[in-house]
Amino acid sequence: MGFALLVLPCRSKIKYVLFPQVQTNFPALTLKSTIKSMSEEKLPFTGFSSVSIHGNQNKHPNSAHITPIYATSTFTFDTAQQGMERFDGQQEGYIYSRWGNPTFTDAEKVIEALECFNLKDSNGAPLQVKAILHASGQAAMTTMFMANLKPGDKILSHYSLYGGTQELMLKVLNQTGVETIIVDLRDLELTERTLKENPGIRIVHIETPANPTIQCVDIEEVTRIAKRYGTLVTVDNTFATPYLQQPFKYGVDFVFHSTTKFLNGHGTAIGGVLLGRDIEFMNTRATKWHRLLGGNSNPFDAFLLLQGMKTLEIRMDRHCSNAVETAAFLEKHPHVEKVNYTGLSSHPDFKTAQKQMNHPGAMLSFELKGGIESGKNFIDKLKMCVRAVSLGTVDTLISHPASMTHYGVAKEHREKYGITDGLIRMSVGIENLPDILNDLDQALSTT
Incomplete structure (x- = not known):
């Protein structure tokens, strides 16, 4: 048995440690197979940074270490049958980058993992949500509103919102027959009274902390009240990020981010994301509206987002x-x-x-x-x-x-x-x- 010299840095001193070189009689193929199977096992992450860096856990062609920028507008099919099955949803795969792209997918998986980190569903299993990456936070919010609302529905929200959100509600959605009611959602009695008096309220939208007065709405209490009236709850989590606040913990239905902000962190790309607890809804109606409205991200901005989130x-x-x-x-x-x-x-x-x-x-x-x-x-x-x-x-x-x-x-x-x-x-x-x-x-x- 021989010995290998391993040099370990130890602050200002150098340590020299002798480790025995262990020889193995396992054939090379067996050893490679063992290494492969071990590397494919997924460890449960104990910390937020590990999720930020490894949350997607996808493998890419040519053993790429970093998610590549899939700068392609469309994707090819091996056969007509394969194309038909992808369009029909029978086979997973990419079709057109407005519909999805591998770079988008990796960013979506990381954000899903961050928003659900250490959270459980009602059965005690790890919480699962679905994310859809968008061209901006406004695009993500528009998809959510359009996919859930119809003429005659109402939105309940609160004082001090991002200006773009308020204008979207009052200047755009009102033209589709959707009314917005603004009250102070920190007043829980007023919140419940407003829900009781307005059965047409379909969504309670919360932005907390709010822009720019930094007001905070109690997510848990507002959600508890809203659920008594069968109302959906959405939370703009841009200011807090999932590192500081996880709204899904309190039973909300949707979470938004302008990924342009803290998730990217470097001011290099515009983006947004919509996350939903109802995965079937997200895979069907929300996905359909997202594709038809055309608010998709692009591969380069998704790539920059992925790099930014690693240091969140x-x-x-x-x-x-x-x-x-x-x-x-x-x-x-x-x-x-x-x-x-x-x-x-x-x-x-x-x-x-x-x-x-x-x-x-x-x-x-x-x-x-x-x-x-x-x-x-x-x-x-x-x-x-x-x-x-x-x-x-x-x-x-x-x-x-x-x-x-x-x-x-x-x-x-x-x-x-x-x-x-x-x-x-x-x-x-x-x-x-x-x-x-x-x-x-x-x-x-x-x-």
Whole structure:
């Protein structure tokens, strides 16, 4: 028996360890077969990052380590019979990239695994959901609404929504005969009374934390009430990500993300995803509407999404730790009137956030003394933080909702929902914390 020398780094010292070289009498074919069968066994993942990196567990041609960009508009058939069976759904396989693509599939599988990580269904088995990747969060939301609603139906939602969502409801869906009712869903008695008085409500749509006031709705309690009235519940989980919040845990029917944001994390691609608990519905009606509306993703954006999700946990940890310190700094600053951050005990939804989120997150907003002029001056004087809409990228993004994301929302509606002229929204990045605070301080102090 011989010995092999293995060099192990150990901080500043080098360790030398002798391991015996074990010889085997197994034939090469037997050994390869054993290795193959062992490698095909799937281990249960114990951590979120493992799911983010290995959640799809698909093998690709030519032993590709990273999911390839399947830059093809269509796919071929070996025979006419095979083509017929794929169109008929008798055989799995790809047909046309508007209908599906291997790069999309891998991204969908990872997001399914993240939203269901450590969750069980009513029978105690691992929870299964179906994801459909879209060209944007708006496309994913449109598919869900169009697949579930008909003229005469109603949507129940709450104050302070992403401007695009509110405009979709009030300016597009209303033209199809769908009415939207807006109330404060944090008021559970009001929520139940509204459901009772409006039997036509088909969907309760929740965005929590909400954009940009960071209001939090109790997912569990609203879902419990909605189910008594046979109503579907949908949750926009973009701000929280599945790392901080898993709405399926509370029995909701659908979950959305703008994957453009934290899931991608680098501002390199637009995307969205719709996830549903009813897999038959997702494979049939939702899939049909998705294909007919044409809101499909594209292979390159799906590839970028896959790369971004691999670092989701470590990015979110830094985003969140920076946000906590930033919120505390702003709350004490003399030029700041109010800070909206669920990690502050002063936030009215502090307890709700504690109940359903693993951390308050990376999003906050704050009200400047002096209204719109102070807000514009502050934004103009930033030196490192980026003046931009969107959120969830590694750099800190700061925007002025009244003139940007919510410009299309009537002023009286904005102010009613807490989106005032002096409100600033901030997506806290992963830069070094002192640099973020120094930039904020110099911009605020000269406002």
